[in-house]
Amino acid sequence: MTLETVSEARSFGGTQGVYSHDSEATGTPMTFAVYVPEHVAGTKLPVLWYLSGLTCTHANVMDKGEYRRYCAEHGIILVAPDTSPRGDDVPDDEGYDFGKGAGFYVNAVQEPWAKNFQMRQYVEHELPQVIAKHFPVDMDRQGITGHSMGGHGALTISLRNPGKYRSTSAFSPIVSPIHCPWGQKALGGYIGDDKSAWREYDACALIEDGARLPELLVDQGHADNFLEEQLKTHLLEEAVRKAGMNATIRLQEGYDHSYFFVSTFIGDHIAWHAERLKA
Numbered sequence: 001m002t003l004e005t006v007s008e009a010r011s012f013g014g015t016q017g018v019y020s021h022d023s024e025a026t027g028t029p030m031t032f033a034v035y036v037p038e039h040v041a042g043t044k045l046p047v048l049w050y051l052s053g054l055t056c057t058h059a060n061v062m063d064k065g066e067y068r069r070y071c072a073e074h075g076i077i078l079v080a081p082d083t084s085p086r087g088d089d090v091p092d093d094e095g096y097d098f099g100k101g102a103g104f105y106v107n108a109v110q111e112p113w114a115k116n117f118q119m120r121q122y123v124e125h126e127l128p129q130v131i132a133k134h135f136p137v138d139m140d141r142q143g144i145t146g147h148s149m150g151g152h153g154a155l156t157i158s159l160r161n162p163g164k165y166r167s168t169s170a171f172s173p174i175v176s177p178i179h180c181p182w183g184q185k186a187l188g189g190y191i192g193d194d195k196s197a198w199r200e201y202d203a204c205a206l207i208e209d210g211a212r213l214p215e216l217l218v219d220q221g222h223a224d225n226f227l228e229e230q231l232k233t234h235l236l237e238e239a240v241r242k243a244g245m246n247a248t249i250r251l252q253e254g255y256d257h258s259y260f261f262v263s264t265f266i267g268d269h270i271a272w273h274a275e276r277l278k279a
Helices: 059-064 068-074 119-134 149-160 181-190 195-201 203-208 227-231 233-243 259-277
Strands: 004-011 014-022 029-036 045-051 077-081 137-146 167-171 216-221 247-252
Touching: 014 059, 014 068, 029 059, 029 119, 045 119, 045 149, 045 259, 059 259, 068 077, 068 259, 077 119, 119 137, 119 149, 137 149, 137 259, 149 167, 149 195, 149 203, 167 259, 181 195, 181 227, 195 203, 203 233, 216 227, 216 233, 216 259, 233 247, 247 259
Parallel strands: 045 077, 045 137, 137 167, 167 216, 216 247
Antiparallel strands: 004 014, 014 029, 029 077
């Protein structure tokens, strides 16, 4: 489990790093970003996983998310994985919403995707082992969040792993891939035509099938041009209401789908996670 340091820079007293390793899950090198705030030597800190959206790498939130000040203030490590395997030998699709940059945090079973597109295995199991070995994290204090496709990832990963994450939030999540064009293309391509197998990758379906979170925070821009066709926040509102699940879902007037929106509210989310990760 050799780790290569791609870059490191000091920021708000801590270290913003980019690292790579050879992944057994994807069969490719994988790159990820980690921000470690300044801390007393020997101290283990809570960790917040940030999952990015379509077309993104680790660099999008690192460059535009503006999270470091808040992570430094609250003493939280933030880890940002890539969104898919990369490399010349990795299959791809002409569309931006499938293939490289669009792993959807699933374990693909269809060819030619099955060999490399094992992002569920990577994010749920392999990368946490790497982080636990190489960084001062307290794995008993994990939170998870994400944006768009990454919001879908955060919700479904947390719902499938009760008790693993103390806190779960999302920005503009794809709440029900079963019911939107992005999700139908991805799940059909990676998983196949059996829609019953899609349900474990759909937050609303997981809640309908009995999965629960103790609480949830979601922010969604009201001016998001993907809201009606792809994100369908109202389906999550309906699912949590029927389940009696404690969820705060906020429609933010005037905000779109961009990192201008994410960076505006990421401080709120990190403070919210900090309350639960330090309890």
